Amino acid sequence: MRPAEFLQIVTSRRVVREFADAPLDEQDLLYILTAGRWATRGSNSRIHRLLVVQNRSVIRRVRAFSPGMLGSPAALIVICTDGGLAAAAEVQLDRDITPWIDVGTAAMNMMLAAHALGLGSCPVTSFSKGAVAVVLNLPLRVVPEFIVQLGRPFAMPRVSPSPVSRAALDEIVYWENYPG
Amino acid sequence: MAESSCAVRDDQAWELLAYLTASAELCTREPHYYGTFRLIEAASRLIGFMLADSEASTNWLRDFKSEIDEKKLWMLRDREAYFAFLKEAAATLATHMNTEGGKR
Numbered sequence: 001m002r003p004a005e006f007l008q009i010v011t012s013r014r015v016v017r018e019f020a021d022a023p024l025d026e027q028d029l030l031y032i033l034t035a036g037r038w039a040t041r042g043s044n045s046r047i048h049r050l051l052v053v054q055n056r057s058v059i060r061r062v063r064a065f066s067p068g069m070l071g072s073p074a075a076l077i078v079i080c081t082d083g084g085l086a087a088a089a090e091v092q093l094d095r096d097i098t099p100w101i102d103v104g105t106a107a108m109n110m111m112l113a114a115h116a117l118g119l120g121s122c123p124v125t126s127f128s129k130g131a132v133a134v135v136l137n138l139p140l141r142v143v144p145e146f147i148v149q150l151g152r153p154f155a156m157p158r159v160s161p162s163p164v165s166r167a168a169l170d171e172i173v174y175w176e177n178y179p180g
Numbered sequence: 181m182a183e184s185s186c187a188v189r190d191d192q193a194w195e196l197l198a199y200l201t202a203s204a205e206l207c208t209r210e211p212h213y214y215g216t217f218r219l220i221e222a223a224s225r226l227i228g229f230m231l232a233d234s235e236a237s238t239n240w241l242r243d244f245k246s247e248i249d250e251k252k253l254w255m256l257r258d259r260e261a262y263f264a265f266l267k268e269a270a271a272t273l274a275t276h277m278n279t280e281g282g283k284r
Contacts (some may be wrong), residue, residue, distance in 0.1 A: 062199035066219050067206055126210065130200040 004100035005174040009116050016120025017071045019151030023054070026076050029116050032150065035113035036077070039106040042098030046146075048106065051078040051136065061135045066147065068126025077110060078132075079103050083141035103145045110148050120153035192229040198281060216266055217255050224248045240276055244269075 036050055053076040062076060063069045064091060081103075086093050092097060111121040113154055124147040131146045188196075203218035227245040231238060248269065254262035 031210075060195070064195045065202040067199060067203045069223065125208050126214070128205050129196070131202055132188075139227070 009112055013112060013121075014149070014155045015122045016149075017122055018154035019071050019073045019120060019149070020154045022074060024119065024150060024152075024154045028114075028119065029075065029150075031117060032110045032113045032119075033077070035126055036079075036106040039102065039109045041088075041094075041102045041105075042131040043091075045099070046084075046086065047082055047089055047091055047092055047099060047104070047113075048102060049080045049085075049142070050106075051080055051138075051144075052076070053078065053136070058095075058135065062127070062132055062147070065131035065135060066124055066127035068124040069147070069149060071122065071149060071154075073122070073153070074151040075149075076135065077148040077150065078144050079106055079146040079148070081143045081145050083143065098179040100145075105147055107146050111126045112148055114148075118152075120151055122149040123147070124149060186230055188226075188229045189232075192232075194217065196222065196225060196229070211264075213255060216256065216263075217252060218264065220252050220269070222250055244273070244276075 010088055021103055033050060033052070039119065051092065054074065059073065081099060083093070086099070089101060090154040096104070096138065107123055110124065112135065127144075127147060134146075136144065200222055203215075203222070206218065207215045222243055223249050227248075231241055231245070251262065251265040251269075254265060
């Protein structure tokens with residue numbers, strides 16, 4: 001892949017909130033999950049697990065407890081922290097923010113992979129972790145941290161960035177010195 | 181004249197209950213303006229349930245829901261316009277409820 005092609009994927013991805021009523025191909029899901037698997041990890045720790053949910057009634061129930069889920073996606077990938085794995089790896093979840101960063105890198109990789117396949121995605125952090133853990137029947141040591149909604153876009157979102165929604169590079173980047 | 185009825189199904193009522201309860205939890209940690217977003221989204225979801233089973237005010241309600249679903253997202257990019265819409269939405273609903281056809 002050429003650098004320009006990569007940047008095209010990055011800059012044309014948008015949050016998709018309306019999904020078509022169509023299932024996803026297993027190969028597409030595996031592609032997306034592979035992208036998540038190859039995300040960077042602090043200290044090479046492997047304390048997160050990815051739970052794929054395609055059952056419509058379970059998705060509907062997760063949505064009920066997830067105010068941040070506005071659409072009705074075909075699948076969810078729930079990024080979970082396994083407290084047992086964290087303890088074994090001596091990761092201090094209450095002090096170390098690195099696991100949170102790892103959740104973000106995995107989510108971003110998967111959303112870009114979905115976009116590269118022509119699929120839509122939307123991140124969800126606004127959900128009741130306790131309620132979603134119950135709905136998904138998670139073991140007590142497992143915490144749902146982040147939900148990636150996936151589906152075929154009902155309508156492609158506008159691609160051109162609006163001037164107010166995207167800061168110019170020179171607004172957010174400083175070279176060598178941070179101005180006072 | 182007989183009162184029109186508007187039944188919300190059992191599963192719909194539970195879904196809305198779950199949404200509102202989870203929203204209350206989120207309001208403890210999210211920016212304050214998200215609280216307004218959760219409420220207007222709940223209004224939209226309630227209308228969606230009403231439209232599924234009600235014949236009354238269908239066209240008006242469908243338009244009102246469309247307007248909410250479009251303008252609620254202003255919260256993300258134009259908060260001033262979003263807050264203005266919220267002020268307008270309640271008055272719009274009250275006006276409709278006062279009209280002859282939609283008297284409630």
